[in-house]
Amino acid sequence: MRKFASWIGAGIGWAAGGPIGAALGYLIGTALKGAASDYSEFQADNIKNSSTQAGDFEISLLFLAAVVIKSDGKILQKELDYVRQYFVQMYGKQRANNAFKLFKGIVNDTSLSTQEVCYQIRNHMTIESRVQLIHFLFSIAKSDGHIAKIELETIQDISNYLLVSQTSFDALKAMFYNHTESAYQILEVSKSDDNDRIKKSYRRLVKLHHPDKLSHLGKEHLKGAQEKFLKIQQAYETLKKERGF
Template sequence: MGNFTKWLGAGLGFTFGGPIGAAIGFAIGSFLDGFSEDEFKQEQIDYKRKKKPRNRKDTVNTQSGDFEMSLLVLASIVIKSDGKVDQRELDFVRSQFLSMYGKQRANNAFKLFKGIVKKQISARQVCIQIRENMSHASRLQLIHFLFGIAKADEFVVEAEVEEIKKIAGYLYINQNDFESIKAMFYDASGNAYKILEIEKTVSDDEVKRAYRKMVKKYHPDKLRDLGEEHLKGAKAKFQSIQDAYEKIKNERGM
């Protein structure tokens, strides 16, 4: 258990407990012989004793490991939403973790992920834990990553979209933000406007105002606290905003 819990504990805060912590404990027990749920609970108790309590007035500052564990748990829910676990989706998760974390950390994370997938998890309970401890910008990034997983098998089925929509609701992501991120993964007419959260009928000045607003909302600097490893996804999301704006400008001759 030693090296694995050392890896976990190094970057975990709020996800070491609650329903996410329970999923982690189950996952470890699924591949670590002789490890019991009680042992993981003791690890949690020991960790909480060492952890400094967060003041209600403190700024939410999500640790890299917390974001990582939240991704693993939510991804396992989305992957199973269409009734099967597609190998291409698993490969996408693995490739994303390799690009973000490097080989050793990605191998640990994916080993954990394969255990988490086996457990039935309440999306609502997990999302309550996340939204109470994670910034709005970080929650938007989670939704972006989940759509990437759903699209990994080249076809997003309705069950996956509905599951991500349900998760977004639990995370207090509003409908406009959800539709904006969703549109980043489709090449359909009018999607550039959806990404900027405006209608086709708006004026050029309104397009510019919408663009400036979205730049502020999705700027990668808002996710600096998650560590450099998570900025790649943030930059991809930000680039979608740039591309949408350029497409509208070209269409209108702005």
């Protein structure tokens, strides 16, 4: 198996082309001697694949996480350590080490356009997968216990580029803040809505965010999907208890 494909597990399809693919070719070629030719061959074999594979999602996450990390104009070792640990928890130590080599190269790359990367992602990735990307970005931003204002604004910009609705963005955001309105925001309803409206919204969200919809991304990413799904269930139980239905 080619070196690059082994780095990202299941390999990539559409991410081998466009601005992401161009950046990957450069970064891998400069990071590892001899890897550029491996990537060129891999790119030629896979660029025609338009369906999202596990590797496409992983590479997209690496690029967008780097954008969030750089958003405050400072690249702190503490923040890099948080992200690396997050990758270890999600992928395991060996795979995380390989991904983090590439991640550090992305962090130091100033030429890549966030907007162009997001356009490539949104043109190939389902809305369920794009929503999951935003959920992961919130997880990484919160990994130090606090989401800075600039990080929140950056994730909002990415969400807009990915055509994730403001309602969905606010619901994801509420999963990472503890306040009395969180349950309503997670369920995309308001206090003025009646119980039937809340039940209907809950059923819609359960269908939209069920982890089975992301099974094609691999078991590593299902944990995040399950966490998001659990937040929706917990929010519903909170309102059931509060309203007595």
